Amino acid sequence: MSNLTENRLSNIFKNNKKKISIYLTAGYPNLTDTVKLLKILESAGVDFVEIGIPFSDSVMDGPVILNSHKKALENGMTLDFLFSQLEVIRKNISVPVVLMGSMNPVYQYGFENFCKKCGDLGVDGLLLPDLPLLDFKKYYQDFYQQNNLAPIFMISPQTSPTRLAAIDEAGAGFLYAVSSSSTTGSSTKMEDNIGYFEKLGNLKLKNPVAVGFNINTKNDVRIVHQYADAAIIGSAFIKEIEYEIDESRIIKFINGLEN
Known part of the structure; x- marks a missing residue:
């Protein structure tokens, strides 16, 4: 997508x-917490946020994130909400935002309407893991393109060089590299994936x-940062906010990930 207009997401990687x-x-842990969390994460210095x-x-998520989905749906979270x-x-949040989700609710909303709504609201990118590249x-x-949304695609250790090149050409914003073949929140050690990270680093990709996946500690972040441009933390953060949203605790958690 060479004609994607620069947006917040593309600018942060300059x-x-x-x-x-x-x-x-x-909608997790409570229905109305989403914007509150965005404000806290921006104040903590997070570079971009995936909602x-x-x-x-x-099908890709482990029990921690699956449980958060279940709780959010029970809370009444819908795309319209x-x-x-x-x-x-x-109005007061500038951190880049990526929406991530399955195609089913997007289809139900209407893909064109969904993209237009995202563009109108200032969403910067979409990651729909089950959207086929073709x-x-x-x-x-x-x-x-019409709504200046970066199309973000996932790659994994099993992605062939030919397909990886095609994904890199079609995508924008960043490539989401799944750290391993496991689901989110598994016990896979980041050290076991260094060969894969080195391979990606040597490919001279456009994006x-x-x-992401299974990044839980400062050491995990350090390993990822040696080979890639960004580390995405999911399950570990969901665990942090399971019972309450405490701004000072969240900021401490984010600071504890930085090297």
Whole structure:
């Protein structure tokens, strides 16, 4: 997507500073917490945020994030309610925002309408892991471009060089590199993935690389930052806010990840 207009997401990768991103589930732990968390994460210095759209049948997530989806849906979170929350974010929040979720609720909303709403609200990128690359290029690419949304795709250790090149060419913002073949929140050690990270670092990809899945500690972040542009923390953060949202505790958690 060479004609994507620069947005907040593309701008943050212009410098060489290693980035930290946080994943949160919309409507978790409480229905109205999404914007509150965005404000806290921005004040804590997080570089960009992924907001997960809760869905009952997510296949990539481990028990921690799956439980957060279940709780958010029980709280009453819907796409319409999430969009109503995000209407205010660009009045005082500048951190780049990526929406992440399954295609099912997007299809139900209407893909063109979904992209337009995201563009109107100041969302910077979309990560829809079950959107096939060929379908994106054939049916949906124009909707992304019209609304200045970065199409973000996932790659994994099993992604072939040919497919990786095609994904890199079609994508923008960053490539989401799954650290291993496990689900989110597993006990896989980051040290076991160094060979994969080195391989990615040697490919001279067009897009920055952000690594996610199973990043829990400062040492995990340090390893990722040696080889990639950003580290994405999901399950570990969801655990931090399971019972309450404490701003000082969240800031301490974020500071504890930095090297």
